[in-house]
Structures are given as C-alpha cells and as structure tokens.
Amino acid sequence: MAERAGEPSAQWDVVVVGAGPAGAAAALTAARAGARVVMVERGPFPGSKNVYGGVVYPRVLDDVLPGWWDEVPVQRWVTRRQTMMLTGHQALTVDFRTEAWGRPPYNGCTTFRADFDSWLAGKAVEAGAHLVTSTVVTELLQEGGRVVGVRTDRPDGDLRAGVVIAADGVNSFLAKEAGLLPRTQSEHLTLGVKEVLSLPREVIEERFGVTGDHGVDIEVLGCTRGISGGGFVYTNRDSVAVGVVVSIAGLAKAKVRAEDLVADLKAHPAIAPLVRDGQLKEYAAHLIPEGGYHEIPTLHADGFLVTGDAAGLTLAAGIWLEGVNFAIGSGLEAGRVAAAAAACGDTSKKGLSAYPKALKKSFVLQDHKRLRHAPDLVMSPRVQQQYPGMMADVVEGLFTVVNPAPKPAWSQLLRKAAKGNGVRFRDLVVDAARGARAFR
C-alpha cells in the first residue's frame, strides 16, 4: 500500500470518475501500483450509459491483461471489414477479409458495452479498486486552485483524493468545471444513433458470409443526405447493428431527424438485404468528440487528469474509426501516473506532467498527431457530398459495356464523373494533396 500521500486528509489516493473503459483502465493500473482507488459510476453498472459503433480493438490490453481474448465478452471477432461509398442508387465497396483476425491475438471484436465495460471494471476491482455505482459526481472539490476531491449526490458523499481522474465521458462536466473544456463545442461533436436488430444466427452468417464467431464491420460514406458523417453496419451474435454518425451542427442546420437517416440507410439497395426483417431490440444515441488532435484539451491540472472521451481522444479518421482503445490507452497511463504521484506526495500539475508526456510517447497522441488533418478532410463537403458519387460513376462507367461504342478511356470517365458531380479538376488536385498529407 502506498503511504497516505498528497493531501494529508485524503481518504483516497485516486478517485476515478466514470467506470467506462478509460476509468476502468485507470483504476486498474493505479490499484496495481498499490494506490487506494475508488471508481464512481453514475449508472447502475459500468457500460449502462455507453454506446459504440463498430469495433472495439483490445490489443491495447496485451501487456496489462495477457490472454484477455479468453475472457473478454465478445459478440463476434471481426474478420471481414468493408468500406462502402453510397449514392442513392450505387454502392462502391472495398471488402477485405482475413482468417488471421479470427484467432489469437485477434484484431477487433463486436461487443455490448454493458458487458465489455462491466468486464473491464471488474478487472480493476480484482486488482483492488473499489467500485461505487448509481452515484453521480456533481462537482469538484477545490482548495487554493487545486482539485482535492469530488462531491457526489450521496449523503455525506464527498470523496477526498490526491488525484481525481476525469473519465466522465464526452460531456465531461468535470473537465468543464476545471476550465479545460468549453461548455459547448457543437462543431466538433457528432451524434451516433444505432438500432440493434434481432436476426437468427444462421441468417446473419448467410447474409454476411461468415461462420462461427466471426463477424463483419461495414463503414459507410455518402448515406447522410450531405450532412457530414457516415453510417455503419456490424454483426453481433444474433443481431445486426445499423446506425449513422453525423455532425450535430450539420444535423441541426439540416433540420433532419437522426432516425430518418438510419431509415434511409436501411432502405438502400446495398444495405436493405442485410437488415431485412430484423426486429428492433434497442435504439440508442450518444455523442462522440471527433475534433481530433487540434481539439484535445490540456490533459492535466493540479490534482486532476482527463482521459478518454472527456479528453476528446476518439480517432475519426475515415478508414480508422476508434475510441475505446484510446480510452483504455489514456486510462492506463493516467492510473500509473496518478498512483506514482500520490505515492511520492507530489500531485501538483508538475507532478502529474508525466501523464501528457506518456501519452505523447504512446499511440494515443502519436496516432492523433499523425492523423491531425484527417478529421477535417473526411468531414469536408466534397468528401461527404461529391466524391462518393464521382467514384461510383467512374466505376459504373468502367463496367458499363456500351457496344457498339468502344470502351471509354480512364481520363474520359474521370472527367465526366467529376463534371457530373460538380467537382472541378483544381479541387481534385487540392484534395489529393490534402489526402496525401492527412493520411501520410
């Protein structure tokens, strides 16, 4: 056990607010380092407030939970991955599959967050962390400009701590209270809505071309009526999830309802056969912080660390759409740093500066930095509204046999498709250069 450190009157070395992937990961490493840790979760169980859309990539757990794949509550291992571009009547799909992702160490899985988050929080509890559920942290306790604990909605519910780790999600009222996040940031938030549709296992296997515990994830561009965003379809064991993720500023401006966009996607000729006759089991909605590298706030203050969605650490970079792994990655580092700082008695901002340093060395900030130009490009009007149609038209021209006329040349197809979709040659050159820079 660590010595009573940091604040002399602290009951806890570390209070973790939120028992999602970031919070559970933080509690796990802090508890393993010997700190006295409590996680405070506002839902009745971890994951009860959480939604994701596609794939969880748990390899980030290789070091801390070796053999995690034997026990993680998985729906299906994703062995087939598609990126699809849609117009009203066309679909252009890149379809990749590998059996390698269906055996250890695997790659990504589909899951239910109620199961996954509860499992990971359970690992923190096994390591010695305490978990308090059904409890809201209502504010930070601050003294002399430093965070010294949290107030909860329980009677006598103040918890004093050397370090408070905010893992309280995309709306993080704690990071806002600490002055690290703006109150609103609608330009950088997307809304994900999702339907889980019940279908028999054998029907899913037939429609998606997988067997056993293998599954499929499809990411879709061009299905959101021009509102910046995209769609997704993925397989659970005996259900299929389908949904869209759209800019909330764009959604509000277009005066479109999100469930109507899902209905559009489900009715598309490329998607309808996959989801037909699925009975709605659960509808869900959640915000996602998609601002990327430039919007990541300051991640630490005196007695305070910010992790996961609260820190804006979801990667929305077109072909890469990840979040849970970044939440876990940041949480693991936050827990280590918090425990070490509490043990040596310096939980000041300076004492906690090892946290952003560690993230800079890890994939968490390296991936974000490398792909810092990608979110803007992916969400830009031409990529969203014009390129899916242009590329589909090129391919349609390529495979349309127009005899007795001879086959058109590539350049002719491209010119015609660009013109037909309102794309200027100059835009193409500019965006090709932007793309090369964004995805280097």
Add this chain to the structure above:
Amino acid sequence: MTYDQIAFEDRMGTVEFRVAERAHIVVDSDVCRSCTTKACVTACPANLFAPTSDGGILFNYEQCFECGTCYQVCNGEGAISWTYPDGGHGVVFRQG
C-alpha cells in the same frame, strides 16, 4: 415507401429508462421564445422537445438518452439547463 416501419413511441419502447423524480433537463421557455432556430426540436434523438404555439418549448426528460445534443446545439444562452439524472437513474443501455 413507408418511411420508417416503426412508430417513434415503439422505437423508444425498446429502451430501458429508470425515471428519476427530479427532472435533469430544465428549459427556460422565455429564452426559447426569442430563438429562431429551435435546433433542439429536430436534433434531439429522443424527440423530447416540442415547440408550443406561443413560441416556447415543451420538454420531457423521462426518455432521455443523456447524450447532450440538446444543450450543445442550443444557441440560446442558458435556455437549456442540463445535468445528469440522479445516480442510478435514467437510460440503461443493454446492447449499446
């Protein structure tokens, strides 16, 4: 084409809500009356906000996903006060 096969209340009926006594959303309709966009009305995925004939907003907190879209898109400063529901209450996703 029937646009959506399922009625909105049936859609929301698939979601578990443990409704708290305290309303975690409060709307100041006086601010809403001067709002020209009323972005919350269409943007809220749970359809909890309805415009009233006098230009205000009628709201319901009981079937809230707690996503935060409403206050994020609201352009009336302070029109929507939004907190989390009391501990253990609100939405419970099983397959999120």
